[in-house]
Amino acid sequence: MTQIGFSQSAESYLEKIRNNEALLTAFFQQMPKGGDLHHHFSGSVYAEPLLERAIAEDFYLNVETMAVSKTKPAKGNWQTFSSLKNNDKLDYYQQQIMQTWSIKDYNGSVPSDDQFFDSFMKFEPTIAGHFAEGMLELKKRALSENVSYIETQLSTIPCDMNVSDLSDFNTKLRQASAQKDEKAVFKLLDELYKALQKKDAKKYADDFNNNFLAKLHKDLKMDDERFTMRYQNFVLRFMEPVDLFKNLTIAFISSSESKLTAGVNIVSPEHGENSMKDYWLHMVMFKYCHSKFPDVKYTLHAGELTLGLVQPEELTWHINDAIYIAGANRIGHGVDMAYEANSYDLLRYMSKNNIPIEINLVSNEFILKVKENRHPFTLYKEFNVPIVISTDDAGILRTNMTEQYVLLAKRYPDVNYETIKKYVYNSINYSFIQDASVKKQLLKDLDNRFKTFEAKFSKN
Template identity: 55%
Template sequence: MRKYLTLLFVLFLFQAPAQSVSNYLDEIRNNPAKLRAFFSQMPKGGDLHHHYSGSVYAETFIDYVVKNDYFVHRETLEVSKNKPSNDKEWTKFSSLKKEGQLAEYQFKILQKWSIKDYDHISIPSDKKFFGTFSDFDVASKENIDSGLLELKHRAIKENVSYIETMLASIKCDRIDELSSQFDPKFQRILQQKDERNSQQLLDTLFSKLMEKNIVSCSDHFSENIVNRLHHSIHIDDDSFIMRYQTYTVRTFEASEVFKRLILAFDAASKNPLIVGVNILSPEDNEIAMRDYWLHMQMFKYCKNKYPTVKFSMHAGELTLGLVKPEELTWHINSAVRDAGANRIGHGVDIPYEANSYALLNYMKEKGIAIETNLFSNEFILKVKNGLHPITLYKEFNVPIVISSDDAGVLRTNLTEQYVLLASRYPEFSYDDIKKIIYNSINYSFIKEPSVKQQLLAKLNRDFIAFEKLITNIPHKRK
């Protein structure tokens, strides 16, 4: 009896703070300032749907091009390392400074390279968002070290202990002769949705690519872009861990998409720092829509060729009106059932998917987590509040993680995503939110068990401290 009472007392000691925190969260759900203070201090585990270049704030990229005195076009605001033409509108940032116009142009570029002051009228929001990446590409590739350190320091201040960032697509020599040979064949197979022949053709192209020794490109990326960079700037420490995904780009023609996908899988199969593979760019792009089935066949092929490599896929980042209704019925299904994705990014069109209940049950049974990006979905797709399917995923017990997507472009952070979650969806209790945070480590692609255990142990300690902190806040009890 005494042991039983002791056990009850110990359980009470652990549950009482959590219950107090839960009560406090319910009290402040309609107070954005109090929610931000709460979630700023709450440990948030990991950020799993995270783009490196889109997460660095534009001010950092602007400082870089100004410091290195790049050229800027006075009218278009295009920035270039070298003067592209004799157009008199091209000038150096140093010249703007002498003319007293530097601050004005910095602010204009800030508005172009992010959604700051966006008016929701001049250009569609999705075009505005995706257009920023090519604009600041001139800077994002040049100072990756300082960009990653910025992300690390901001994460630590925000009580985020892990980031799994989509760093870059691996470049390699052009394969024009193979593209001219294989792309027409891929299109014929695509018309027939011939799975067997698609796998055979992919295997033939794979052999041709191996003859060109393209893996030397993935080895170079792995060693010089990831290993040396990661260790030289000391990213990992007791308070923070970072790992990387690489990816293919769905807006290229088929052979190039496949080449980059092979490079990504090859790199991820060899390097413990490269933990996963993805596919990027607007899902509603003309080529992306046309070749979506074929891209799923490519992932299926790579999954068989590299069975240890995990991958997440941008899938279902679509909504009614953006594409034809019939195009909303199968992308997530194909990503999880045909391609075999381990996680899904966005997954917004799930209510429109054919046999969506069966699909949701399948995701639950297979442990396929959904990477939910609340503000990103609101800005790009105009999907928020009850239109967002996050509560549908919850109802079917699909593992959920909350992510920031492109915090720099969107001028947000991970804290704000939890503020939106708590304020918009009261169905999510404190325990639900806490589970989501643990999901961000448990469903990460981290390869080293010791690293995952290190992060989970830290999360345990941080939550004990956080719940003690909130319990001591003097607030009115219900």
């Protein structure tokens, strides 16, 4: 770990402005913020450019749901943006779209978790074929607020593999899972894994790595002396077991063969029907893939739950299983930690084994209504669990990295400048960057950025 310096003058100034959001914003806007490790690409692009694209390409708009489509679907009331403009209705629908594709002007008319999770599929058609524009937008924004690294979940890996002949495994896996028979699940996954190899799973990973990821990254010149980007592969929780395991296997193969990838993740609402029903099974799947690809790192969305969202007993085991069964290298969200069974032992284990928690303050406040002293941030800090600060979905949530640190400083006055600086360094030290020289350079750059930042206060 890089040695973290300490600046009394920056420390003193932060304490002086602790309760003033405008002064805190100016302070943290300029402070180096290292990396954003919990970052969904599609949810981080702001709605404005997506809407501009839909209008420019004359997409169809469902005037009831605010979803868009490149072609006109058979069902629903769909109108082109050009027709809305000709009928002087475009301004009205633009406002409705902004309030549906993001939390702008949110008024509580729908549950906050539905507002958030339902937005993705509404604007998703505007992203297809336009990854480059979004990546450049994110890089530009990162540079403007002194973020030097993003570890983003860019895209699922396209795969048209036919697995209909393997559908019996869905029932078998769920039956073994219901008995918590890990040995039986492993045996079934072994059979399934061999079948996927025969269907040439590797070609999908190679195609994604070489013909999409590497080409896009190189063409856009994403890495330079001021900024670096890496990519997490991810799978979707709501899928049937065979499809999910197929995608998970390909994701692990991809991450094992490309230095641009930074591990694997699992996403989608944790409280969804399949997410809850198959959660333990998913954790065993990660454990199995780790046995095949021991060098691949993975972070897991776990414990993005709170009292009332699910039954109380469901709050007691998700982080436990992500750590003890799946063997996660980092945990994303971890909001239900206070409810987890033997949470003190779990926290001590995370601390001892340097398993960081990715804290997303704005996201947790909006989606789960968990903030301030209800948030487990202090619990993780109390047990010396490594902490990283991240945004989650800055576009949908209308936020940025600066705001995360403003809320951190304002809500938790015992977190001093030295500790905040440590969290910044954690975001590089605990990143999944595979190339050690790249990580070393990012840390060196962070040292220089902090020297420049702290010099501003010594001049006062």
